[in-house]
């Protein structure tokens with residue numbers, strides 16, 4: 189990853205005085221910059237049943253399932269009883285043939301098919317299925333990463349997911365483009381289940397976490413850090429998340445997770461504002477959001493100055509709050525336009541207010557991709573909005589009387605799309 193950071197310094201200084209030049213070079217640099225995608229649900233082929241790729245996975249993405257349920261007379265349970273190809277055929281017909289693919293998720297699939305040279309106006313999936321049947325997984329993966337200009341991705345690794353544990357038990361062949369993140373939702377948000385899993389894994393745990401449980405939970409986390417060398421520890425948190433928090437979650441974060449992060453030099457990523465299972469019938473597609481209380485983030489940053497916090501919030505109404513909180517705490521790094529915010533209109537708004545309040549000290553985006561080929565739309569769509577927002581800000585600087593150089597644009601874009609995250613990871617910390 190270092191080579192991605194060092195290449196930028198080779199570019200000669202070219203003071204840009206005119207708005208048109210600034211816009212041209214900003215667009216070029218943003219398009220060409222290799223990104224480090226710091227939150228995804230992607231896995232390399234070695235993770236077998238966890239990997240998602242191809243037209244059937246693209247079309248059964250839970251974003252599209254939610255949209256399908258609005259377009260057809262069908263209960264989610266009926267849909268789930270269909271085979272995956274049958275589900276994909278139904279989604280294609282309902283959302284792409286009998287409706288115009290106007291939503292971000294459907295328009296994204298159109299972009300993916302076009303990027304792969306497939307017909308996004310096809311009446312069925314025959315052509316797409318033939319294409320994906322003939323690809324060589326490793327070549328295809330390399331081609332997608334290269335075309336999306338993704339230098340590396342961070343997975344979401346759940347030590348409470350039996351499929352994931354099985355892969356690690358088999359000693360998977362790792363791929364240096366895929367990095368790990370230790371996801372702790374079950375431990376922190378569902379203590380009865382987390383306790384059960386800790387005990388099943390050989391770690392004693394009391395019904396209400398006590399001092400002995402804290403030691404065991406820390407042993408569990410240390411063991412997984414040793415096993416997967418994560419770049420950060422992560423948790424998604426509900427919109428009513430409070431800090432200091434009572435109950436198991438507050439105690440485990442304070443006495444287990446934050447000390448572990450400090451001892452291992454790892455950031456703690458909090459993804460705040462999700463309201464799980466708003467419509468349980470929709471399964472993965474059934475989650476919603478709520479406006480969260482950003483003072484919880486402020487208190488954590490204030491109480492734990494030696495911890496570094498990566499934070500993304502799910503409510504559009506929390507974005508300005510998060511920018512202001514980041515101005516108060518240098519150990520707080522806002523990241524991404526998460527989930528329901530990953531739409532061009534909102535990515536534009538969030539990026540602009542972040543530039544105005546934080547300069548380049550934030551992580552502009554993560555893809556959250558679950559299916560490999562989604563990189564071919566999530567990043568182009570984000571790059572476009574980031575580029576337009578950044579160019580407008582540079583034009584303001586130039587119109588106020590200070591030229592910008594190409595080297596500065598490259599440095600700034602590198603920070604927003606890769607370096608602000610990489611500088612927080614252990615390897616960079618030790619460098």
Ligand code: HDL
Nearest residue numbers: 229344424472526527556558
């Ligand atoms: O909790 C998360 O990491 C979220 O990103 C969920 O996985 C969500 O379902 C999602 O895919 N959002 O894009």
Ligand code: ZN
Nearest residue numbers: 227228229556
């Ligand atoms: Zn995610």
